[in-house]
Amino acid sequence: MNKIITIGREFGSGGRELGKRLSQLLGFAYYDNEIITEISKRTALSEEYVNAITEHRPIFSYPIHFGNSFNAVNNHALQQNIEVFRAQSDVIKEMAEKSDCVIVGRCADYILRGEKPYRIFVYADENSKIARCREKAGEHEHLSDKQLKRYIKAVDKNRAQYYRFHTENKWGARENYDLCVNTSNTPVKDLAEMLSHLFF
């Protein structure tokens, strides 16, 4: 059976860096945006759209008023979300079958629960996450600290809702993981090096 490591992570916690470093140290395949690209191919939806869908709980309302166009739109969105989740499950299962791998995000811990992956959750305190976002020049440059805080919270809230919707489990609750790693006070490089020893 292949060795599979799944990584859930708070936005700005360095979970992606941890996953990448770990995969390099171990010589494992690394899957992150590759999952989005593959779902996009299979569903003929754009990568941006798939990315948005796979980090948000679907918006939908119960069809109380049949024939109401608002509900029709929402139910279409729900159907699309379920279709994307199905493709996502297929893609992730196929990736896990191919070789030892590290998979970041996208409910992989839940989708692969039958394969007994090693489930890591990466988190950090607020100041540490803001500092990490600031280090990366890019789309968050124009945000004030207050705005960035709000943005980080919103992303994590969406991830939590998406996870809850598809898995019925609580995102980030320690009982759903084998290891919860705080990156606030320890370099990600050192944590990856430490973790690698569990899989040699």
Added chain:
Amino acid sequence: MNKIITIGREFGSGGRELGKRLSQLLGFAYYDNEIITEISKRTALSEEYVNAITEHRPIFSYPIHFGNSFNAVNNHALQQNIEVFRAQSDVIKEMAEKSDCVIVGRCADYILRGEKPYRIFVYADENSKIARCREKAGEHEHLSDKQLKRYIKAVDKNRAQYYRFHTENKWGARENYDLCVNTSNTPVKDLAEMLSHLFF
């Protein structure tokens, strides 16, 4: 500055074993019951009594009826608890000053917060904790699984209340730790070996 590792742990999770193994691998001092022995010496209270106090929130009521003997008893218990916590803080600080060390339980993570210890929390799922308790022949042998479950929950509830009372933090909440380790699916021996690499 000495390297300090503190270990909070659910009852039956193997936290003590993890701490002991880690201290042996690293050549660090190991403190667990040694703390109780030392407090007992300093306060002239029996080890059993100190042990009971350091895992329970003090029972006390507000002195609404002055002179009421019930309150007098309760307030005496509270005073004793605070006295023991003070001795506990002194003992733990002295131990941490002496050499690199691993300290299990007793709010050491909070008491030593100024020294930036590496704070580990060890947990496991219910079945795994029951199995671990069963492995150790001893005081729990006569309990049914149902009784043992209740016992484990009660011990952890007391630890959580004691921690909350003295630190005002939530026991076991991931934000208060650098690493939360689930021992349900990974041998404690392997986890200790992995963790040791962070401190070489």
